[in-house]
Amino acid sequence: IEERAADASTPRAGPIPPSQRSDMVGSAEGVTEMAFDASVLRERDFRDTRRRIQLLARLPDIVAGSVDDEELLVRVSDTLLRATPSASAVAIVRANVPEPMGAGDEKPSNEHPSKMKVLHYDCRENGAQQHSVSSRLVTTALQRRESVLHLWETERNGGIEFTAAENVDWAFCVPLRSEACAGWAIYVAGSRALGSNWKELADDSATLADRLGDDVKFAEVVGSLISGIRQTSHFQQRHLAMRRFFAPVVLDALSGQDPQSWLQPRQCDLSVMFCDLRGFSRTSEMQSDQLLLLLEQVSAALGVMTRHILDTGGVIGDFHGDAAMGFWGWPIELQLSDPHSDLSASAHVVASVLAAARAAAGIRMDYAMGQTEFRCGIGIASGSAVAGRIGTVDQVKVTAFGPVVNLASRLEGLTKHFGVEVLMDHASASALQAWLGQDEFTEEPSPFRLRKLGRVRVAGMKIPVDVYQLVVPSGGTQDLTDSQIDAYEQGWDEFAKGDWDSAYQRLLELPAWDRPKDVLLRLILQHHRIAPSGWEGVLDFPK
Incomplete structure (x- = not known):
């Protein structure tokens, strides 16, 4: 008492x-x-x-x-x-x-x-x-x-x-x-x-x-x-809110668990993708008196991307005006269709590539049909990062953090320079090539093709990286053939070794509409087909 x-x-x-x-x-x-x-x-x-x-x-x-x-x-x-x-x-x-x-x-x-x-x-x-x-x-x-x-x-x-x-x-x-x-x-x-x-x-x-x-x-x-x-x-209500950012397969796997626990930041292997809409600045200037209409068009175009992120088991990480970020590999590890495959680490890479290819094709089709004024540029990078609920005492959000995130963003920016839709780093390309090399793809044409565009040093990073183009077929006359891909890669090898005259002759064999070759040809012509002193075989893209 x-x-x-x-x-x-x-x-x-x-x-x-x-x-x-x-x-x-x-x-x-x-x-x-x-x-x-x-x-x-x-x-x-x-x-x-x-x-x-x-x-x-x-x-x-x-x-x-x-x-x-x-x-x-x-x-x-x-x-x-x-x-x-x-x-x-x-x-x-x-x-x-x-x-x-x-x-x-x-x-x-x-x-x-x-x-x-x-x-x-x-x-x-x-x-x-x-x-x-x-x-x-x-x-x-x-x-x-x-x-x-x-x-x-x-x-x-x-x-x-x-x-x-x-x-x-x-x-x-x-x-x-x-x-x-x-x-x-x-x-x-x-x-x-x-x-x-x-x-x-x-x-x-x-x-x-x-x-x-x-x-x-x-x-x-x-x-x-x-x-x-x-x-x-x-x-x-929390489930409905999370459905905007998490795939149904992720929510089902986490049902019954405390969100406060699995949302805690942790280090894991991720594939990160940034998607940016091309033509936004031009369209916004032309439609400055119809901003609500412009917002609807941007939301529809980004909706194509976010839908494919969620459909492949990804997480919507962030939005930046006319750009969206998604990532795979957190909060659960994805599995390939074959549970006995020793390529389970590649599952999140394959998922990110599937989302990128489908989104690029969808946005391209909408553009061709006149339903949108936008095209897209997508960057994919894979590696170790921290994912989870990240932020300050005033504001938090579910996203990913680390050098691989920055690299994915830089690769998305490089799509403008190379004039392509999808770029990825070496880690992502290697994982995808290993997956494509399985027996199930040897008897029919591969759903994806890769082209090594070169070795680049992106803004804000000292170590150069190899970048690859994901060749997304369009079904039109401007689809690259295997021989054309080989011709570019041979031209790049000659370019990297300093044999710029041979590289120039080989790159001229590519069709006029192929934009990546123009990046190399422009630099070759600026130096009169002679590699500069101290040439390292790296393309620099400063800010």
């Missing part, structure tokens, strides 16, 4: 005799406090079992029919008033309280909640004055995570002025135990004078507490139902 003073909003009563304090937490001058363990309440039988069961049977339909939180709280308060004859008022409150007590704590904190808001208040008599809600009772119940009852007597020492005015001599508080109802509690106050045949209990607080135990248990059941409904709604 702990002795402590009641706060100004808690009416006072005499203590219960020690012989009757079976579940009493504390008694101080003017107030008796009793806590109800949830497991004990579950074992307790209702006195009026038939009536309680009838109320509980109707409760799911009453509560589930609520269209929003406001209507839910109205229905819950009305149900509690009907189920508790001696209750004069019901309130649903939300409070910020100190941390719950640990096992070694001897008593709850006397601190009041920093903020307590009455979400809904209902009373039995229309127009009756609203009772004050005891902040100490709410704090104690939320801290203990147990239902707590306060008892007092209005006749003690001539009565207490404010309790007589409010006509209440008991109150209990039931905390709601779910993430979606953090800090929520049901507060019920009333008078024994309102209950039938309860007047004889005026001098028997222990018996009164036992009678009220039925009402506390019923309120616990109602609170569990509210918590369950709001938790389910919370999960549904």
Whole structure:
């Protein structure tokens, strides 16, 4: 038993005799406090079992029919008033309280909640004055995570002025135990004078507490139902929000797991893709007086990309105006169709290439049909990165971080210089080539082809990288043949070795519409077909 003073909003009563304090937490001058363990309440039988069961049977339909939180709280308060004859008022409150007590704590904190808001208040008599809600009772119940009852007597020492005015001599508080109802509690106050045949209990607080135990248990059941409904709604809303960024296969694999856990940043192998819309600046200048129409066109074009990211098990990482970023390999590892393949590490690379090829073909088709003014440039890079919930205390987002992310962004920018749709780094190209080399692709044409465009040093990076073009067939006259791809790669080898005259002759064999060769020819002509002194075989692309 702990002795402590009641706060100004808690009416006072005499203590219960020690012989009757079976579940009493504390008694101080003017107030008796009793806590109800949830497991004990579950074992307790209702006195009026038939009536309680009838109320509980109707409760799911009453509560589930609520269209929003406001209507839910109205229905819950009305149900509690009907189920508790001696209750004069019901309130649903939300409070910020100190941390719950640990096992070694001897008593709850006397601190009041920093903020307590009455979400809904209902009373039995229309127009009756609203009772004050005891902040100490709410704090104690939320801290203990147990239902707590306060008892007092209005006749003690001539009565207490404010309790007589409010006509209440008991109150209990039931905390709601779910993430979606953090800090929520049901507060019920009333008078024994309102209950039938309860007047004889005026001098028997222990018996009164036992009678009220039925009402506390019923309120616990109602609170569990509210918590369950709001938790389910919370999960549904979170699931819908995550569907915008995570593929269904990812969400299914993670169902039942705590998002706070798997969203934590961790290092893993990723394939990262950046997609930028070509022609945005020109189109925005032409449509400066129709910006909403421009936004719709950009959203539709980016929608082609994001749809294929999600369809291949990727994550939508970020948007930058007319560009989108996606990545594969987090929060779960993707698997190839053959579970026995030793190329499982290539799964996220293959997925990123599938998404890039399909998106490039889709945007290209829309452009050809006049449905959009945009083309696209896509960069893909693979390697180690940190993925998860990343940001500052003010703003966080699910994305990826690391040099491989920067490289993917730089490769996307290089698509403008080379005049191609999709570029990838050596790691991605090697993984794709290994996958294409499996037996299942040897009897029919490969769905993808790669062309090594050269060795480049991108802006902001010192180490040069080999870049490859993903040749996405268009079905038209400007599709590269295998011999043309070989001719370019031989021309590049000669160019890298410094034999610029031979490279020039070989590159001239390529069709006029092939843009990558122009990058090499331009540099060759600028130096009159002679490699400059100190030539390293690397193309520099400064910012």
